[in-house]
Amino acid sequence: MTTQLQNLRREYQHAQLDLTTNTDPINQCEIWINEAIEAQMPDPTAMLLATANKKAEPSTRVVLLKGIENSQFIFYSHYQSHKGVEIAENPVVALNFFWPMLERQIMVKGQVAPISPALSDAYFELRPRASQIATYASHQSQIIDSREDLLKHCEKIAAEFQDKPIPRPKNWGGYAVSPTYIEFWQGRESRLHDRIAYTRIENTWNVKRLSP
Numbered sequence: 001m002t003t004q005l006q007n008l009r010r011e012y013q014h015a016q017l018d019l020t021t022n023t024d025p026i027n028q029c030e031i032w033i034n035e036a037i038e039a040q041m042p043d044p045t046a047m048l049l050a051t052a053n054k055k056a057e058p059s060t061r062v063v064l065l066k067g068i069e070n071s072q073f074i075f076y077s078h079y080q081s082h083k084g085v086e087i088a089e090n091p092v093v094a095l096n097f098f099w100p101m102l103e104r105q106i107m108v109k110g111q112v113a114p115i116s117p118a119l120s121d122a123y124f125e126l127r128p129r130a131s132q133i134a135t136y137a138s139h140q141s142q143i144i145d146s147r148e149d150l151l152k153h154c155e156k157i158a159a160e161f162q163d164k165p166i167p168r169p170k171n172w173g174g175y176a177v178s179p180t181y182i183e184f185w186q187g188r189e190s191r192l193h194d195r196i197a198y199t200r201i202e203n204t205w206n207v208k209r210l211s212p
């Protein structure tokens, strides 16, 4: 296995990136995300979300980016999930987008906070009813006895609300990440990759090239 893994490698030659690419990293994120969507990447908006508890023990999971609003990255989740508890303890996160076919990665670090209940309501209403029921039924990250129990719970909720709208559970909603650091990685030939890093200093972005 190890030898097999040690011999797995490929050359990156899809594109290039330099310091003059864009002075606005938020706009550059939008461009790359749009290009990932247009290139029909699977789950083009999937991003790894890293959190850490107050003992600085890290954890990661994938969530979906649901918007970039006012220069903030928006995702939705359960506020009492594992990630939600860690965010409440330590509201600093990292995000990572990886599009293998485009040979690109974006890494974001920033402060995170819940969005307003009104905005969470607005997005919840847009979701398919089955997703709303599943969200209402789930106590995300808690241990459950069986899948059957979960399905029965969903059926019960569907029957309880019948033709009425499913209300947004108060412990589910959006988070907004306000970036302080954004780094773009474009794979290049012979491991001489392009890395362009933007650090926010008050309201401006300081841009630097990093060694691969």
Ligand SMILES: Cc1cc2nc3c(=O)[nH]c(=O)nc-3n(C[C@H](O)[C@H](O)[C@H](O)COP(=O)(O)O)c2cc1C
Residues within 6 Å of the ligand: 043, 046, 059, 060, 061, 062, 063, 064, 065, 075, 076, 077, 078, 081, 082, 083, 084, 140, 141
């Ligand atoms: C492609 C993909 C998209 C996902 N999107 C979300 C999402 O938007 N929100 C969410 O809470 N979980 C999402 N999940 C599930 C999370 O990865 C994770 O299992 C869940 O949020 C519980 O994480 P936690 O126990 O660390 O809080 C997604 C998983 C995958 C693989």
